[in-house]
Amino acid sequence: MTDPIPVFDGHNDALLRLYKMHGTDVESVFLNGAPGGHVDLPRARKGGFAGGLFAIFPPPVEKPRSDRAKTDDVDSLVLDRADALSSTIAMASILFRIERASSGDFTVCRSAEDVRGAMERGSLAAVFHIEGAEAIDTDLALLDLLHAAGLRSLGIVWSRPNAFGYGVPFRFPSTPDIGPGLTDAGKALVKACNRLKILVDLSHLNEKGFRDVAAISEAPLVASHSNVHAISEHSRNLTDWQLSAIRDSGGLVGLNFATGFLRPDGRMNADTGLDIMVRHIDALIEALGEHGVGLGSDFDGAVIPAAIGDVSGLPRLLDVLADRGYGRELIEKIAWRNWVGLLERTIG
Numbered sequence: 001m002t003d004p005i006p007v008f009d010g011h012n013d014a015l016l017r018l019y020k021m022h023g024t025d026v027e028s029v030f031l032n033g034a035p036g037g038h039v040d041l042p043r044a045r046k047g048g049f050a051g052g053l054f055a056i057f058p059p060p061v062e063k064p065r066s067d068r069a070k071t072d073d074v075d076s077l078v079l080d081r082a083d084a085l086s087s088t089i090a091m092a093s094i095l096f097r098i099e100r101a102s103s104g105d106f107t108v109c110r111s112a113e114d115v116r117g118a119m120e121r122g123s124l125a126a127v128f129h130i131e132g133a134e135a136i137d138t139d140l141a142l143l144d145l146l147h148a149a150g151l152r153s154l155g156i157v158w159s160r161p162n163a164f165g166y167g168v169p170f171r172f173p174s175t176p177d178i179g180p181g182l183t184d185a186g187k188a189l190v191k192a193c194n195r196l197k198i199l200v201d202l203s204h205l206n207e208k209g210f211r212d213v214a215a216i217s218e219a220p221l222v223a224s225h226s227n228v229h230a231i232s233e234h235s236r237n238l239t240d241w242q243l244s245a246i247r248d249s250g251g252l253v254g255l256n257f258a259t260g261f262l263r264p265d266g267r268m269n270a271d272t273g274l275d276i277m278v279r280h281i282d283a284l285i286e287a288l289g290e291h292g293v294g295l296g297s298d299f300d301g302a303v304i305p306a307a308i309g310d311v312s313g314l315p316r317l318l319d320v321l322a323d324r325g326y327g328r329e330l331i332e333k334i335a336w337r338n339w340v341g342l343l344e345r346t347i348g
Contacts, residue, residue: 007314008336009052010254010296011225014039015091016057017300026094027101038299038310044124047312051125053153056091058084058134084134108150112344132158138185140192147196152347155201164189165209172266173233181208190216199346219346220251225296227261228283234261243287252342253284254296257304270306274320290330294339
């Protein structure tokens with residue numbers, strides 16, 4: 001495309017990648033760039049990446065094999081709250097240290113107005129997101145503290161159970177109808193998020209939990225990084241009724257670039273063409289309308305198509321959409337306008 005279009009993206013795991021660089025000057029790694037990974041400031045500038053939801057994901061802690069729960073999926077093991085709290089705080093610290101060291105080039109945004117302002121200034125607009133609420137106590141005292149610090153988006157679960165609900169394990173082929181719905185604490189968490197204007201992210205949540213959120217929440221339903229189950233029958237993808245519920249709420253789905261959630265064969269294979277991404281976008285537009293579709297790359301958290309490579313390759317996807325007859329107005333909606341509009345309707 002001749003004139004660059006900025007991208008506001010629904011999900012990346014850059015903070016997790018930086019967190020794993022124990023003892024490294026991670027602020028410099030992000031702001032000045034370094035080999036490896038998918039997201040840093042120089043590559044973001046090159047790819048037109050103007051901002052997004054920066055996820056804090058408390059990673060699994062390896063336990064002795066004798067301590068592991070009897071499960072067919074190690075990723076679904078419960079994470080101790082103390083372990084989750086430690087990593088969550090550490091990654092939040094990285095987020096704010098990057099902002100402090102950036103000289104205005106990176107802004108933690110607490111409203112849609114903040115996002116727009118940062119984008120206009122050319123500052124990377126970061127929304128503080130948590131993926132998996134294991135660090136939060138069931139009395140929700142920490143939620144108030146996190147909100148005061150800037151938390152504006154929360155995924156109740158990652159792909160494992162916690163005190164609030166049940167995540168879908170990584171299974172293919174599979175529906176998301178795995179496990180029970182939200183706990184009483186989970187239902188209280190949804191109501192508290194509505195009250196505080198924290199976006200509730202449905203990606204990774206199972207079917208019964210999704211139904212509970214849909215019944216309870218007063219906000220638009222959002223799946224920040226999920227795809228179409230009818231195309232790729234992965235448990236992480238959205239079925240027709242889930243897409244209908246999101247559409248009816250005025251919500252949004254961000255296209256996940258993870259190849260295992262894109263491909264009909266469910267394989268995590270970087271040798272995956274961009275045609276399948278367009279196929280999912282076409283289906284999402286058909287199900288949700290032009291205002292209900294965005295991007296949710298999962299950069300730094302998944303195997304993505306080699307044709308994109310990292311955040312600097314985002315224009316290649318937009319070029320493919322243009323080549324397929326998508327007009328500039330629609331591409332801008334998918335690339336950033338729909339996400340910013342959704343944030344206006346949820347976090348204010």
